[in-house]
Amino acid sequence: MLNSSVHANATIDCNSGPTNIRVAKSNSNGVRLEWDLPKTESCYGRTDIVVILYLKDGSTKVYTVSRNTTFLDIIGLDPDKGYTAAFSLGYGEQRMGNMQFSFQTAAKEDSVPTAAIIGGVLAAVAIIGLLIAIFIVLLRRGRLEPVRRRLSRFTVRYRNTVKGQSNQTYVPSTYDDLYIYGGMKFDDRQTWHMNRDDVVFESLLKSGRFANIYKASLHLSSKKRQTVVAKSLKEGFTEKDKELMMAKINFTGTQVGNHPNVLKFIGAVIDDEAIGPFIIFEYCENGPLKDYLESQRNNVTMQLQEKLFRFGLDICKGMEYLVSKKIVHRRLAARNILLTSMNEVKISGFGPQNFELDDNDGDSEKKERIPIKWMAPECLNSTAGATEKSDVWSYGVVLWEIFSLGESPYQNIRSRDLPARLKKGERPYKPELCDDTWYGVMQRTWSIAPEKRPTFAEIRVELDQLFVHSAGDDYYYYKR
Template structure:
């Protein structure tokens, strides 16, 4: 609001020799002002008070814009002048106009007004200053200007407050809103959807202290039949429609539909056109398909009772792509036709066929078959019309030959040779025979079981028979397609008594036959060779690791366990890291006879000593002994040239700890457990080879493009000795305290059990998405905590079964820890029963949310939002909080999960991390209170 003019009625104190009303011509206009210029007198205290200014009920902050002139003290000639070049602004609140009553003590100082430009006697330069009066709460207020010895002229005083103007955003109407003050940097404003728009949640937006709208929450969308246009929802035009609540525009009615009227939510199909139940309302309507074309029966296999039907798709599909076919088979004798029934087989099926062919088998001879093929689509169910094509054909199949006679060719006490005759038609066909025989005698009142032989020729020699025993035989012929003929009459033949020779000296017949015995209660047994077809994880390695340090010449170990590669076959492409001995490259290996392979190339930096070279190649001597899908694969080494190299398979996703940090919250527990299973399988392989890794950690696990994890970095690994406990004692050297078992730290004794402890830490790293074990605790604090039975708490959203396995790996008594074989079995069971991962371990934010801390580095609460976000490794969201006006930790403590999501935190893991941190901060704050 602006107050100006000659008669303002402002109060002056003192009345005499204080502020006065003046006027001055500027650019041809006469401007009024309040002025004072008592620079010759000491101890000036001159006040100018405005009239009562009514306050808007919600405006707690107002702005005071002053236009004024202050004269330069140097422009006065007198030497003894006590001159000032500033004056003061005061304010006082009241619930009613107190008239001319004036008490200086009721006023509080707002600001000292100092001009940017100080006027001399020459051309006037107007100063403009804007000051803020905060925390107003009563019905109105007064402003006052105090002069303490300056030459000042005030030309205008403009008092105003800022508002966020009435607006429409995302089809939501928000009223004009007075901006908040410092204590309410963002003022939440509820809005309402425009006519014919809806929203799941009430639209909200925030008004900043500068009168700007930010962070709109929950958008409105137009109802079905309406579209957004010029901040309103308007009806769809005729011939257009919109079927759902959305922000999309109306769409033209699709093909084969009737024109719609205004505000249509759908377009109905024309007569003869339909939509399938699964078709959306926006889909075009479809017609029925026409009949299939050119039905053909291929009779090349007719002789064995099979044929193939094929046809071409319909000329008109009705505008659909979901065409399927159904084949109906009818068997006709004379004029009577009936369904073929289950005996006739159609492969792959007789309905829902997507291919335009089908194989028909088990057809009977001398019958007429009719095949009808129908084309169907998703809309065929809406019409009684059928799109079919038929084909009639007669199937003539050859009958199997008949067995006409069977006679004995030769006999002995333990064998019989038989032969039989068959009747052939004019065109012989290949025939097999089924021979059945049994002892004639009856044992225990039951007839002995027949033995069945399937033969390729019409003769047979049967051995291993009992002497002086009568056997009954019968035989039938089988057609090429397997159809049986009728059995011959059952005939008797006897073996000779024990010791008698055959009376028929003719050479016995040696018959090639393929036979099988039809026996009841038959069983299959697994032979010893079947174990070689078991999973690699179920096999114990056939060899034991050999420590390359046992070789007098380490170079011998390298040549024994690693393949030599010519450097010309290796191409370096890009540096991807740095190891203990030199840089690591991504490159290409192109060996003769092999296709190009992406590899990782470890190099030895220049200036190395012979011992460094031996230590460098020693890792290759170790890796070269391993062959497992979860152990990094050694491709070979370069040792016979100046620049030594170790070449391994390339793992596209790098180290596991970094990969997890980069994908925090993006992978479900089931996938994380699958990665742990792979690591455990690799460690089982190593332990089965009597090998201890000593440095198992997520940083030493590599991940390929299939998210398959492989154990790597064998620089600290050592062989187990032959002593009962299988330990290796080191002398000096660094130990990764956070990953190392307590007995290995205390006594420097490493076993597979200490590797199991390390695996438990790796499990924690994986489930915590690469979080640092024990956070910011020092190594000394870690050792002290472990010895006092402290164990890492469950990470956020960690399945209870997985955390229980971690605790088993961290048992103080190493003999009670699970073995890697047990761990693999447990993880396999969890993966086979995904429901077992749904129970989540208890999560205590007071402990677990040390990410790394719930307070500043000095133990005090965080001093800023940025400092807090940095401590929980969420600094990437600092700008989101700032834009949303969340600028103080007090505001952070008021946030809920929905508020965190609304400022742009979308990843589930990040959302939970921030929410749990706020929960931990609240708990800490309440404890301090």
């Protein structure tokens, strides 16, 4: 149901703010606001869009979206009520302009008369009795599986229907990945669906806020076993937790594919009622890149420096591949890069949009915890608008971690002070083990304007020119 009772008659300073603001969708508890972006670049190109919603109790809610975003979903509103939102442009705590925009939510549908409710209840009781009888017959005859498949197809179609009707749940587009991948069903068993009996948990490697990570053994045959990592839900998990894990499993199984510098997805077990669904990855013996870098601080050699160069190139290759799959990482950092026993780079820690089960940063669906010192300026308030170019900024910080051997960036700056310092042009200093070429790459990734940052493909082409293969091994050597 679209709502036509909207108006906007103010302007924003610099003639650079959103125009033609309108209600695209509306129901009884939420709306989607859309707008057009200016055709010319001006002061708007250096800012975010800040929306302040004025509530009936006198309080406000503040939403900050990337300057390239053209919509905002607002939920949790009262039915058939008028609201006012103020649009302005801002960077950090500074604001420019104030456009007032009014809209009204849709009314609730009329309640069903009592007599109709009583009649409906009686009819429902009769239908339920009939369905139970049919269920028992189907169960005994082994006919339930085709019925389940038909219901699964209907569920997927329903969840992918455009939201906003009065009898459906209004779901913000930011969270669509949860409903797409968390509710995804398959008509047939997938090759990556594994039998629970083939996986043996051996030891707990790490316990996070949301999941436990175990070293496990995968039985490939009666004589062949493979050491793997199993990521499972923590004790006391909820149905929502299970849906989050299924979103991660289905996303990884259908979207990621294989690349030598991306953590390999081996499979998943989805039918264990006791511990819930869990996902199986390749085992990386040398653990997180950050831990490895810290362990090498007293072992700086030419060979180590060559490894650092190779880490930087291979991470770029892995990220270029993820871009080709239309995957945005959002949390690229040395702690989310794993190393095999041969110190091969494996990128991990990414997943469905805004629903990554990140054991370092917690459950993002409950409260998004943003790794501020790794994030691009346009994503400091929310990662919802993250793009390849924001991942490129994070890649520059990872390079800094590599050449500083695992130091934390901006050590003397508090996270809350960082936006203002970045705006003034402050960037991480040149690490001791870094030369001008690599630091030049970092500096280009830290352009305040995303469009001025290189793509991963452009960075990879540049770095490829700095390396040659050495006969007899797989290491890259830097051209002096």
